[in-house]
Amino acid sequence: MIRAEKLGRRFGDYVAVEDVNVDIAKGEVFGVLGPNGAGKTTTLRLLTGLVAPTSGRAEVAGISVIDEPERVRTKVGILTETPGLYARLDAIENLRFYADVYGVNDPLPKIQHYLERFGLWSRRHEPVGAFSKGMRQKLAIARAVLHDPEVVFLDEPTSALDPESSRIVRDLVEELRAAGRTIVLCTHNLDEAERLCDRIGVLKRTLLHVDTPKALRRKLYGHLVEIDTLGTVPDAVLEALRALEGVREVTARGEGCVASIADPRTDTPRLVSLLVERGVPILRVAEQARSLEDVYLDLLREGGRP
Numbered sequence: 001m002i003r004a005e006k007l008g009r010r011f012g013d014y015v016a017v018e019d020v021n022v023d024i025a026k027g028e029v030f031g032v033l034g035p036n037g038a039g040k041t042t043t044l045r046l047l048t049g050l051v052a053p054t055s056g057r058a059e060v061a062g063i064s065v066i067d068e069p070e071r072v073r074t075k076v077g078i079l080t081e082t083p084g085l086y087a088r089l090d091a092i093e094n095l096r097f098y099a100d101v102y103g104v105n106d107p108l109p110k111i112q113h114y115l116e117r118f119g120l121w122s123r124r125h126e127p128v129g130a131f132s133k134g135m136r137q138k139l140a141i142a143r144a145v146l147h148d149p150e151v152v153f154l155d156e157p158t159s160a161l162d163p164e165s166s167r168i169v170r171d172l173v174e175e176l177r178a179a180g181r182t183i184v185l186c187t188h189n190l191d192e193a194e195r196l197c198d199r200i201g202v203l204k205r206t207l208l209h210v211d212t213p214k215a216l217r218r219k220l221y222g223h224l225v226e227i228d229t230l231g232t233v234p235d236a237v238l239e240a241l242r243a244l245e246g247v248r249e250v251t252a253r254g255e256g257c258v259a260s261i262a263d264p265r266t267d268t269p270r271l272v273s274l275l276v277e278r279g280v281p282i283l284r285v286a287e288q289a290r291s292l293e294d295v296y297l298d299l300l301r302e303g304g305r306p
């Protein structure tokens with residue numbers, strides 16, 4: 001549904017984005033993570049035909065962003081960082097205006113649906129200029145999906161929203177995905193990325209890594225297994241555990257230990273067998289999840305090379 005090849009954009013001498021290669025399938029939710037200034041918004045603008053690439057190429061729904069940027073924009077819904085709404089028009093008028101531009105048939109029921117959903121229905125006749133930041137953002141999200149586009153680009157959709165509204169947006173993303181829509185989501189919220197996205201691309205001028213949230217966490221850093229035992233694990237046993245195949249590191253921790261291993265399916269049973277052999281009573285064995293945030297920060301610190 002979205003394909004980019006060596007996509008890049010310079011601003012004068014400054015290279016904001018370079019060599020982005022990605023293939024996003026129909027129905028996929030693709031997250032873009034990256035620090036401030038990493039080029040997330042620029043990449044979104046490139047993929048929606050809002051800014052022209054200075055290198056490479058990209059297609060959305062089979063349409064080239066270079067040759068037919070206007071046609072790309074009719075196929076997509078976009079929430080930009082600074083959604084331009086008409087301050088003097090009210091909420092309904094704003095959405096009606098966009099519904100007309102996109103040729104939405106019978107837009108009023110849809111407009112009512114989204115305004116109710118985002119808790120804006122009672123404020124529908126007020127000029128949007130008097131709306132709070134979060135209210136404007138919700139209206140802009142409604143606008144992005146009103147014409148039921150095949151591909152939806154959301155640039156930090158929940159950044160200004162309270163927890164309840166964020167939840168409504170996340171539910172909307174799930175719903176769009178269930179309906180087979182393709183979604184690209186820039187976010188700084190790692191928890192959100194992990195919950196919503198099928199794959200995550202870590203972007204810092206270029207895509208450093210693309211993987212499922214789970215694989216991203218695991219591929220780079222292996223697995224941690226926590227073992228609680230009755231009494232402390234003797235040093236000689238810790239040494240023997242460290243010598244096992246697939247085990248990278250074992251550290252004692254209170255009554256028990258934490259082992260860093262390559263593959264839990266083969267290595268955890270080895271750890272357990274050895275402890276049993278040495279007569280150390282096991283109370284609990286659990287795989288310890290590393291948060292995506294840990295991995296992400298390490299990744300950026302290391303310049304993306306694991």
Ligand SMILES: Nc1ncnc2c1ncn2[C@@H]1O[C@H](COP(=O)(O)OP(=O)(O)OP(=O)(O)O)[C@@H](O)[C@H]1O
Pocket residue numbers: 011014016034035036037038039040041042043
């Ligand atoms: N129109 C422009 N003219 C000049 N430089 C630009 C322009 N747009 C973006 N840049 C530069 O490109 C880089 C990437 O910006 P971009 O907005 O894509 O980052 P981002 O990843 O979205 O950051 P944030 O998390 O802060 O939103 C920045 O250094 C920015 O200053």
Ligand SMILES: [Mg+2]
Pocket residue numbers: 040041042081155
């Ligand atoms: Mg941005």
